[in-house]
Amino acid sequence: MGHLARLTAMARRSGSGVRPQFLSMSRAVPVVEAEGFRWEYVPSRDDLGIGPRRWNRQFERRLTRVLLRDRPAAVVFDGTFPYDGLLGAIAAARAAGVDVRSVWSRRGMWRPGGDGGQLARSGRFDLVVAPGELAESADRGATAGRTDAVDVGPITLLDADELLPRAEAAAALGVEPDRPTALLTLGAGNVRDLTSDRQRFLDRLLAVPDLQVVVTHALIADQADELGGRVTATSVFPISRYFRALDFAVAAAGYNSFHELVGFGVPTAFVPNPSMPLDDQPARARWAADAGAALCLEEVTPDAVDEAVTLLADLDGRAALAARCREVARPNGARDAMAAVEDVVAGVGLVEV
Amino acid sequence: MPAAGDTTRGRATPRLGPGPARRAPGSGGSLAVRLRRLAGDTVGWAFETLGGPPPGLVPGGGTANDDRPVVVVLLFGATADVVATTAGVLAGRLAAGGPRAVLVLDGPHFAAARRAGVVVDHVISRADWAARGYAEWDTYLAGEVDRLRRDLRTRHVVTLPPEGTDGMGAAELRELLTPPGRRPNPLTRLWWRAVVRVERRVDRTSGAKS
Numbered sequence: 356m357g358h359l360a361r362l363t364a365m366a367r368r369s370g371s372g373v374r375p376q377f378l379s380m381s382r383a384v385p386v387v388e389a390e391g392f393r394w395e396y397v398p399s400r401d402d403l404g405i406g407p408r409r410w411n412r413q414f415e416r417r418l419t420r421v422l423l424r425d426r427p428a429a430v431v432f433d434g435t436f437p438y439d440g441l442l443g444a445i446a447a448a449r450a451a452g453v454d455v456r457s458v459w460s461r462r463g464m465w466r467p468g469g470d471g472g473q474l475a476r477s478g479r480f481d482l483v484v485a486p487g488e489l490a491e492s493a494d495r496g497a498t499a500g501r502t503d504a505v506d507v508g509p510i511t512l513l514d515a516d517e518l519l520p521r522a523e524a525a526a527a528l529g530v531e532p533d534r535p536t537a538l539l540t541l542g543a544g545n546v547r548d549l550t551s552d553r554q555r556f557l558d559r560l561l562a563v564p565d566l567q568v569v570v571t572h573a574l575i576a577d578q579a580d581e582l583g584g585r586v587t588a589t590s591v592f593p594i595s596r597y598f599r600a601l602d603f604a605v606a607a608a609g610y611n612s613f614h615e616l617v618g619f620g621v622p623t624a625f626v627p628n629p630s631m632p633l634d635d636q637p638a639r640a641r642w643a644a645d646a647g648a649a650l651c652l653e654e655v656t657p658d659a660v661d662e663a664v665t666l667l668a669d670l671d672g673r674a675a676l677a678a679r680c681r682e683v684a685r686p687n688g689a690r691d692a693m694a695a696v697e698d699v700v701a702g703v704g705l706v707e708v
Numbered sequence: 709m710p711a712a713g714d715t716t717r718g719r720a721t722p723r724l725g726p727g728p729a730r731r732a733p734g735s736g737g738s739l740a741v742r743l744r745r746l747a748g749d750t751v752g753w754a755f756e757t758l759g760g761p762p763p764g765l766v767p768g769g770g771t772a773n774d775d776r777p778v779v780v781v782l783l784f785g786a787t788a789d790v791v792a793t794t795a796g797v798l799a800g801r802l803a804a805g806g807p808r809a810v811l812v813l814d815g816p817h818f819a820a821a822r823r824a825g826v827v828v829d830h831v832i833s834r835a836d837w838a839a840r841g842y843a844e845w846d847t848y849l850a851g852e853v854d855r856l857r858r859d860l861r862t863r864h865v866v867t868l869p870p871e872g873t874d875g876m877g878a879a880e881l882r883e884l885l886t887p888p889g890r891r892p893n894p895l896t897r898l899w900w901r902a903v904v905r906v907e908r909r910v911d912r913t914s915g916a917k918s
Contacts, residue, residue: 382828385816393840396818396830403827405762406911408752413859420851424842439748 356383358433360593360611361460361486363387364512364689365431370697378421386592395421414440415447422448422455428700433460435633436473437480456481456699460692461504462610463488465496466635477503482699484692486510486610489617489683490642496635505695508688509614512593518619524600529587530567535602537563537667540571540594541626542607552626552655556605559657559664561585566668569601595619603667608636608643608651617648618684622676624650624663648679755907760892760900761808761861777887778862779807780853784814784833785870791817794872795824797881802826807885810860812852829856863887 359381366375367390377387380399387394397417400410422430422444430445437459445457459480474497477483485504488494498504518524525532537560541553553570560568561584572590591597595615606612608627613636616623625643627636637653644651650666652659666672761778783794791813798809811821814833821828831852837845853865864887873881892900 382818382822388816393836395832398827398829402822403762406755406907408748408755408907408911409762409859412749412752412756416859417855420855439745 357610360512361510362433364510365693368690368693411440415443418444419447422453426453427455429456429696431458437476458482458696460484462486463498464494464635464639465633467495469633470497484695487688490639493638493642507691508685510689511615511618511687513595514687518599519596521599524597528569528589528597528600534565534567536567536600538569538601538604540606555660559660563668603673608640613639617680620677620680622673624652626652646683648683759903777807778860779809779885780856780865781809782812782867783872786872788817788820790872792820795821795826797873798826799824
C-alpha cells in the first residue's frame with residue numbers, strides 16, 4: 356500500500372482548487388474514501404493473471420477513457436515501473452486534446468541492479484518527484500545520485516500533530532493505555548511467508564510481563580490468523596494515527612512503516628524483507644541500526660529475537676532509540692511534493708529535460 | 709536537520725522553468741525504441757484479435773483453463789459477506805468444470821473476492837457516479853460492459869441481485885453461468901490454444917515487464 360499512502364499524503368495537502376481522485380490497482384484503494392477522495396479500482400496484471408501485452412493494451416484503453424471523461428490537469432503515478440499502458444493512455448489523451456501533465460513519484464532505495472529500463476522513461480514525464488529517504492546515504496540503487504527529480508522530504512500520510520493522544524489511541528486499538536503495548540507488523544504477507552517469524556516474535560513478546568501486543572492485519576493480506584489473549588488484531592488505517600498508544604514496535608522496513616515509525620519516534624526492531632524486488636529494505640534497516648535509531652534483524656533467529664525484545668522492553672533502551680529517532684527525523688515532504696505537482700499544472704514548474 | 713521545505717537535500721534540483729509540456733509520454737525515444745514499441749503493439753493487437761479469451765484469469769497467474777468460456781458476473785450493492793459467498797460459489801463452479809467468472813463489483817470488497825480465487829473488476833456505483841456530477845450511469849455501465857466483453861472476448865454477461873448467489877440452486881446457477889448457444893467449434897478452440905501458446909512464449913521470452 357506504499358504508493359497509495361504516499362499519494363494520499365500528497366492529495367490531502369493539495370490546494371483548495373485541486374480535486375484529487377484515485378485510480379489504483381491496490382485492492383485497498385477504497386481507504387482513500389475516508390479522506391473524501393473518489394476512487395476506482397483497476398485489476399493489476401497479477402490480479403487478472405493475464406500476460407503483460409494484453410494487460411497493457413487493456414489498461415491503456417481503460418485509462419484513456421478515464422482521462423477523456425475526467426480531463427484531469429495531471430496524472431501522478433507512484434510506482435517503480437511506468438507501464439506502457441500508462442504512458443500510452445496519457446499520450447492518447449493529449450492527442451485527443453486533454454491538457455494533462457504527467458508526474459512520476461519515484462521512490463528511491465531500489466535494490467542494486469533493479470533498473471529494468473524503467474529509468475529511461477523518466478524523461479517522458481513532465482516532472483519526477485523523489486519522495487525522500489532517511490536512509491539515502493545507504494542508497495546503492497539505480498536512482499541514487501540522479502539529478503532529474505525534485506527531491507522532497509520523506510513522505511508520510513500524517514504529521515505528528517495528527518496522532519491521537521495515548522488514551523484515545525489505546526481505546527481505538529482495544530488495549531489498555533496504562534499497560535505497555537507493542538506493535539507487531541511484518542508486512543502484508545503477500546511476498547513471503549511471514550507466519551513463522553511472526554509467531555517467534557509473538558512468543559517472545561508475550562513473555563514480557565503485562566505487555567499487550569497489537570498485530571496488524573494488513574488490508575491487502577489474504578489470510579487472517581487466529582489470535583487471542585493479550586494479542587489484539589487490528590486493520591485500522593493508517594496505523595500511525597495510533598502510534599502514541601505504543602511503547603515499541605517490531606516492523607517490516609517498507610518505506611511507509613519505516614518513515615512513520617522513525618519519524619514519529621517509535622522505538623522499533625525492523626525486520627527487513629530481502630525479497631522485495633525494488634525496495635532495499637535491508638539497507639534501510641541497517642542504516643537505522645547504524646544510526647542508533649532502531650534495531651535491525653536480518654535473520655529472525657531465537658537469539659536475535661530475544662536480544663531485540665529484551666532491549667525494547669527496557670525503558671532506557673527505548674528512550675535512547677526514541678531520542679535518536681528525533682535527531683534523524685526530517686519534515687514531511689508531502690506538501691512540497693504536491694506543491695511541485697501544482698506548479699507543473701500551473702506551468703511554472705516544468706522540468707527542463 | 710534541514711528546514712521544512714528543503715527540497716534539495718542529497719541531490720541536485722533539476723532546472724525548473726515555465727513552458728509547455730515538452731514531450732508527450734509514449735512519443736519519446738529513438739527510432740529504434742519507437743520501432744520496438746510499434747512491433748510490441750502489433751504483436752499485442754494480433755493476440756487480442758486472433759486469439760480467444762485471455763489466457764489466465766486466475767489471480768496470481770495460476771494454471772489457466774484455456775478452454776473454459778468466460779462469464780462476466782455483475783454484482784452491485786453487495787456486502788462483503790455476500791461478495792465472499794458469491795465468489796466462493798463461482799470458484800466452486802470453476803473447480804467443477806464451469807466457466808471462468810470475472811466478478812464485477814461497484815463496492816469496495818475486492819479482497820473478499822480475491823481470497824476466494826476469483827478475478828474481480830470494478831465499475832463506479834450509480835450513487836457515486838451521480839455524486840461526481842455525471843449523467844446517465846446506464847450509458848456508462850453499458851460502455852464498461854462493452855469494455856469487459858471486448859477485453860475478455862465473451863458475450864456472456866450475468867447480473868446477480870445484491871444477495872448474490874444466495875438461494876440459488878445448483879441447476880439454476882449452472883444454467884445462469886452457461887453461455888447460450890453452441891461452444892466454439894473444435895477448430896476454433898484448437899486455433900485459440902495455439903495462439904495462447906505463442907502468446908505465453910512471447911511474453912516469457914520478450915522480457916515484457918510492465
